[in-house]
Amino acid sequence: MAISEAFRKMPPAAQVGCWLAGAQALAVIGMEISILVKVLKYVENVFSSWSSDKGVAIYFMLLTIGSLYGVFLLVGGALNGDTIQIIGFCVFNLFAMSLAIFRYFQVRAWLYGRNVLAAGDAVFGMIRPEMIASVAVMAVVTAVFVVLTYRMYHSFGWEIYKRVGADLKMRRMFINYRLLVLLLKLNFFMFVGFAVSYIILILKSSDPEFAITIALVPVTLAVLSLAFWGLRRESVALMWTVVVLLCASTAYFVFKVARMYDPKQEEKYASQKPMMTYYTIVSLVVIAATLHQAATCLANFGYGLKERIEITRGKRSDMEQIQDYYVNAAGDRRMNLDG
Known part of the structure; x- marks a missing residue:
């Protein structure tokens, strides 16, 4: 209930960002599942060797967990008005995209080097659209977030003043x-x-x-x-x-x-x-x-940073000792611009 209330109070750019990050995670995870299922179906003894054959599973794990971790970073940053963490989501998304690019070339080399039920190029042709699409989705989302982050930066700029x-x-x-x-x-x-x-x-x-x-x-x-x-x-x-x-x-x-x-x-x-x-x-x-x-x-x-942060979290009661703040009739903290 508290989270939903906080979500409704977010600026529009932050709400759009959260939905976009969630949609990206669902799209990437769906494509990763499709890739893994096709490989398991058409490639014999996928996990027969200790290293190379397990590469597909590792990329699946990293990209799937990475998509969910990105949502965690973005939503946490939006809920806390933390533009630094939102920028961190963009950087993390670029890293995940780079892993997807690595996966494309390594899986291609792996399939062409194996004796599979269908020809290696045929299996690669089945999964190539999903691999390219996952890279494209992350690239587009990151580009959109450049604009959204700029808007969120201005929307959340007041939060830093309220806190410190x-x-x-x-x-x-x-x-x-x-x-x-x-x-x-x-x-x-x-x-x-x-x-x-x-x-x-x-x-x-x-x-x-x-x-x-x-x-x-x-x-x-x-x-x-x-x-x-x-x-x-x-x-x-x-x-x-x-x-x-x-x-x-x-x-x-x-x-x-x-x-x-x-x-x-x-x-x-x-x-x-x-x-x-x-x-x-x-x-x-x-x-x-x-x-x-x-x-x-x-x-x-x-x-004094620790004391400031404790005050904004309600862990200290000496608000009156901080000259930059006052509490209005509704109990909300506001900046004191008179000093």
């Missing part, structure tokens, strides 16, 4: 805070997606890395939860712990890239090297950006 006041320094700190929150959310998808892909495509249960990579998923969740808690509480100790762990994650991904191009490991990575390399590089970029934002937010601790 007219102080430009406080606004910059709040923007850095929200950007770090977004990057932590993106990190979760990147880490978990990489771990699952690596486990299914590359590793075998007998590999020493198998258990370590499985453990990466809950450890990642714990680290990111720690980061959210430390950021919200402005805990210097927790944030430094997160920075150290993110540095360790950077070393882990660099190690994985080195392994992919180790001649002794060439057979293990041969079929999935392009996609896994790309995914790893993007993950490293996201981690680097997260480290930068974590350091920036650490430098902002102790300057």
Whole structure:
């Protein structure tokens, strides 16, 4: 009930954006199901080998979960008036589109290299329209969101003033805070997606890395939860712990890239090297950006941002101590423009 009420109060551009993101998710998931069903129907022993044949299933998983995760980012940003998270949805959509493009070429190479019930080009011809359509849908939606995001930026601009006041320094700190929150959310998808892909495509249960990579998923969740808690509480100790762990994650991904191009490991990575390399590089970029934002937010601790955010969430009652706000007769916070 509360969510539906909040949705009705959204600006028109935000409502259109939410419906559009949901429609994209349904369209992409429908096409992914169609692709997977056709491959399972016409290709013999799809999951016979450890790596290459499972590539279709991995792309299906990444694109399906990615579509739903994009809706989560967009709706969360619209409900909270967070234009940074809405922009993050656009960037995330571009990343998902790039995975769909990778999938097109890798699936084509895989089908042409197999002995299938129908000729490889015939099977590829069956699924090619859906693969192209999924890329086109994400490209069109991202282009439309450039316009919608511009409109939402102006619609939600007042939210920053309501939350942190007219102080430009406080606004910059709040923007850095929200950007770090977004990057932590993106990190979760990147880490978990990489771990699952690596486990299914590359590793075998007998590999020493198998258990370590499985453990990466809950450890990642714990680290990111720690980061959210430390950021919200402005805990210097927790944030430094997160920075150290993110540095360790950077070393882990660099190690994985080195392994992919180790001649002794060439057979293990041969079929999935392009996609896994790309995914790893993007993950490293996201981690680097997260480290930068974590350091920036650490430098902002102790300057009053936490108190401002607590006030707007109703966790503090000392509203009268903040000169930039007043409460009207209806109990709503409004900017004080007299100071």
